[in-house]
Amino acid sequence: MHVGFLLPEYPHEKLPKAAGIGTSTKNLLKALVDKGVKVSVFTYFQDKQEVFIDEGIIVHKIKLRKYPVFTWRLNEGIIAKYVNKIIKKDQIDVIEVVDWTGISANMNFSIPNVMRLHGSDTFFCHLEKRPQKQHNFNREKKAFRKADKIIAVSEFVAKKTTMLFNVEKEADVIPNGIYIDDFQPNISKRKDGAVLYFGTLIRKKGILELAHIFNELIKKNNDCILVIVGNDAIDALENRSTWEIMQEHLSTEALQKVDYKGKVNYNVMKKLINEANVCVFPSLAESFGMVTIEAMALEKPFVNTNYPWAHEIVEDGETGFLENPKSYKAFAEKINILLTDEKLASTMAKNARKEAIKRFDITKIAQQNIKIYKSLVR
Numbered sequence: 001m002h003v004g005f006l007l008p009e010y011p012h013e014k015l016p017k018a019a020g021i022g023t024s025t026k027n028l029l030k031a032l033v034d035k036g037v038k039v040s041v042f043t044y045f046q047d048k049q050e051v052f053i054d055e056g057i058i059v060h061k062i063k064l065r066k067y068p069v070f071t072w073r074l075n076e077g078i079i080a081k082y083v084n085k086i087i088k089k090d091q092i093d094v095i096e097v098v099d100w101t102g103i104s105a106n107m108n109f110s111i112p113n114v115m116r117l118h119g120s121d122t123f124f125c126h127l128e129k130r131p132q133k134q135h136n137f138n139r140e141k142k143a144f145r146k147a148d149k150i151i152a153v154s155e156f157v158a159k160k161t162t163m164l165f166n167v168e169k170e171a172d173v174i175p176n177g178i179y180i181d182d183f184q185p186n187i188s189k190r191k192d193g194a195v196l197y198f199g200t201l202i203r204k205k206g207i208l209e210l211a212h213i214f215n216e217l218i219k220k221n222n223d224c225i226l227v228i229v230g231n232d233a234i235d236a237l238e239n240r241s242t243w244e245i246m247q248e249h250l251s252t253e254a255l256q257k258v259d260y261k262g263k264v265n266y267n268v269m270k271k272l273i274n275e276a277n278v279c280v281f282p283s284l285a286e287s288f289g290m291v292t293i294e295a296m297a298l299e300k301p302f303v304n305t306n307y308p309w310a311h312e313i314v315e316d317g318e319t320g321f322l323e324n325p326k327s328y329k330a331f332a333e334k335i336n337i338l339l340t341d342e343k344l345a346s347t348m349a350k351n352a353r354k355e356a357i358k359r360f361d362i363t364k365i366a367q368q369n370i371k372i373y374k375s376l377v378r
Contacts, residue, residue, distance in 0.1 A: 001037050001038065001093050001094075001370070001373060001374065001377070002037070002038040002039075002040065002090060002091055002092045002093050003032065003037055003038070003039055003040075003092065003093065003094050003095075003096065003373055004039075004040045004041075004042060004083070004086070004087065004092040004094070004095040004096070005025065005029065005039070005040070005041045005042065005095075005096045005097075006042045006044070006079075006083065006095060006096070006097045006098070006103065006104060007021065007022065007025060007041055007042070007043050007044075007098060008021065008022075008043070008044065008045070008098065008100055008101070008103065009021055009022035009043065010022045010025075010026065010041055010043045010059060011023055011026050012054055012059065014050070014052060014059075014061070015043060015046065015059075015061070017231070019200065020118065020290060021098055021100065021118050023290065024118070024153075024176040024288075024290055025116075026057075027176070027177060027178055027179065027362045028176075028177070028362065028365070028366060028369065029041065029057050030055060030056075030057070030179075030362075031177070031179075031362045031363055031365070031366035032366050032369070032370065033055070033056040033057060034363070034366070035363075035366055035367070035370065037370060037373075038058075039056070039057045039058065040057075040058040040059075040060065040086065040090060040092060041057055041058065041059045041060065042060045042062060042079070042082070042083050042086070043059065043060070043061055043062065044062045044064070044075070044079050044103065045062070045064040045075070046061040046062060046063055046064060047061075047063065047064075048061065048063050049061060049062065049063040058090075060082070060086065062078070062079055062082055065078060073106070076103070076105075076106050076107060077106075079103070079107065080106075080107035080108065080109075083095070083107075083109070084109060084110060087109065087110055087111055088110070092111060093111060093112075093373070093377045094111055094112050094113075094114060094373045094376055094377060095109050095111055095112070095113055095114070096113075096114040096115070096116055096151075097113060097114070097115050097116075097143065097147070098115070098116055098118055099115055099116070099117050099118060099119070099120040099123075099140060099143070099144065099161065100118065100119070100120055100121060100140075101120075101121055101136060101139060101140065102120070102136070102138075102139030102140035102141070102142060102143035102144070103139075103143070104143045104146065104147075105138075105139040105140070105142040105143040105146070106139075106142075112148045112149065112376035112377070113146065113147050113148050113149075114147065114148065114149045114150075114151060114372070114373070114376065115143065115144060115147035115149070115150050115151070116150075116151045116152070116153070117150065117151070117152040117153060117157045117158060117161050117171065117287065118153055118157070118287055118288075119153075119157055119286070119287035120140045120144075120161060121133075121136045121137075121140060122136070122137050122140050122141070122161070122164050122165070123157060123160055123161055123164065123287065124204065124285055126160070126164055127160075127204075127284070127285035128203075128204055128284070128285050130236075140165070141165045141167065144161065144165050144167060144169070145165070145167050145169075147169075148376060149172070149372060149376060150169050150170065150171040150172070151171065151172050151173075151174050151369070151372065152171040152172070152173050152174075152287075153173075153174070153175055153176050153287055153288040154173060154175065154287055154288045154309050154312050155173050155312060156287070156308045156309045156312060157287040157288070157309070158171035158173055172368075172372060174365060174368050174369060174372075175288060175293075175312075175313075175359065175360060175365065176288050176290055176293070176360070176365075177293075177360045177361060177362030177363075177364075177365035177366075178290075178293055178294060178297060178356075178360060178361075178362055179361075179362055179363075180297055180356065180357055180360075180361045180362075182270075183270065183294060183297035183298050183356075184298075185274065185297075185298045185299035185300070185349075185353065186274045187274075187299070189271070189274045189275050190274070190275060190276070190277060191275045191276070191277065192223070192277060193221070193223045193224040193225055193277060193339065194224070194225055194227055194275060194276045194277045194278075195214070195217070195224055195225065195226050195227065195276065195277065195278050195279075195280060195335060195339070196226075196227045196228075196229070196272060196273060196275075196276035196278070196279045196280070197210055197226065197227070197228050197229070197230070197279070197280050197281070197282075198228075198229040198230055198269060198272070198273070198279070198291055199230045199281075199283075199291050200230050200231050200233055201228070201230050201231065201232045201233055201242040201243050201246065202233040202235075202242055203235060203236065203237065203242065203284075204283070204284050204285040204286075205282070205283045205284070205285075206281075206282030206283050206284045206305065206325040207242060207246055207282075208242075208245065208246060208249055209282045209284070209325040209326060209328070209331075210226075210246075210280065210282050210325070211246045211247075211249035211250045211254070212249060212328040213280070213282065213325070213328045213331045213332050213335070214226045214250065214254050214257075214258070214332070215249075215250060215251045215254045215328070216328045216329050216331075216332035217332040217335055217336060218251070218253055218254045218257060219332075220332060220333070220336045221336050221339060221340070224257065224277075224339060225257045225258070225259060226254075226257060226258045226259070227259045227261065227272065227276065228243075228258065228259070228260045228261065229261045229262070229263075229264055229269060229272055230262075230263060231262070231263045232262070243260060270294075270298065273294065273295060273298045273300055274298060274300075276300060277301075277338070277339055277345075278300070278301050278302060278303065278335055278338045278339055278345070279291075279295040279300050279301070279302040279303075280302065280303050280304075280331075280335060281295075281302060281303070281304045281305060281310075282303075282305055282325030282331065283304075283305045283307070283310075283325070284305070284307065284325065286305075286307070286309050286310075287309060288309060288312075288313075289304070289309065289310060289313060292304055292310070292313050292314065292320075293313065293356055293360045295352070296313075296319065296320070296352035296353060296355060296356040296360070297353060297356040297357075297360070298353075299349045299350060299352065299353040300349055300352070301320070301338045301345040301346075301348050301349045301352075302320045302321070302338075302352075303320065303321045303322075303323055303331060303334045303335050303338065304320050304321065304322050304323075305322070305323070305324070305325050306322035306323050306324050310322055315351075315355070317348075318348065318351055319348060319351045319352040319355045320348060320352055321334040321337075321338070321348075
């Protein structure tokens with residue numbers, strides 16, 4: 001079987017920095033290759049036309065052509081023509097597209113088309129209560145309607161997307177996954193009092209709420225520090241560094257206890273998770289929390305947002321704590337419980353790893369995807 005993926009991003013040194021879609025998808029692609037599936041990636045709007053191999057995955061860079069007018073529409077045609085040519089030449093059986101910006105809205109493929117819901121612009125605009133460009137909504141709805149099959153990374157994103165587009169479509173819910181063997185816990189590395197946030201510094205991830213939460217935590221426990229790891233982003237509302245804004249929300253005392261490390265590579269990231277006492281995920285808008293399952297796999301106690309998607313991953317009080325990130329004192333109290341009650345923290349962390357092994361092993365998740373692809377080909 002040969003499966004193609006039309007993606008806006010893909011993690012590789014020859015490509016621009018990838019965010020959530022690229023990172024979570026690459027785990028799946030590697031697992032598919034391990035199971036004997038041939039995989040081709042088409043990543044569009046790139047700096048040049050190029051084809052290369054990455055760990056057995058064929059990656060096609062499709063160059064962005066700029067025109068005085070209709071640049072997006074004309075590039076849609078270029079992308080579709082190129083992809084269909086490779087579908088025929090390399091005998092691709094199924095093509096998977098993402099919901100983000102509805103890139104496939106005006107494309108017709110000669111093979112079945114699967115759409116995976118990671119969270120569209122429509123979805124995130126709704127959650128963040130911000131305006132959306134009408135043409136983005138129209139494109140995303142059209143692409144959603146055209147898909148032969150829908151896979152969603154969570155039940156929440158499936159139901160919310162269906163409601164927002166007002167289109168009745170059944171979706172198979174298959175979560176994102178990780179290579180469990182790549183996440184080996186090491187509690188001997190733990191640093192007492194270290195509270196870790198990892199992920200992009202962006203408003204929708206609750207990073208500004210975290211500043212207020214940490215202000216409250218310091219009042220309860222002056223022995224802790226907040227370690228922040230991730231790429232700083234330009235805030236959409238204030239058009240300046242989110243890290244700069246966060247510092248303004250931190251109290252003088254709290255700021256002295258914050259260690260912002262910026263972006264680090266994946267191996268360093270896993271080392272920092274192992275060193276942390278507690279991880280925190282105060283996200284306000286999400287379709288699925290990859291950082292949560294990584295912390296679970298590394299047997300780390302954590303406090304997560306109590307927003308709907310988190311309930312699909314975490315059993316409150318058993319595998320982690322769930323709390324409203326806008327309830328600063330309550331969120332801080334949950335962190336402090338995990339910092340001070342070592343027995344409870346250890347029990348929850350062990351439960352979390354067992355749950356990660358059971359539900360988020362990418363080798364098992366890959367098989368679920370293969371079953372769907374094969375059903376479409378038949």
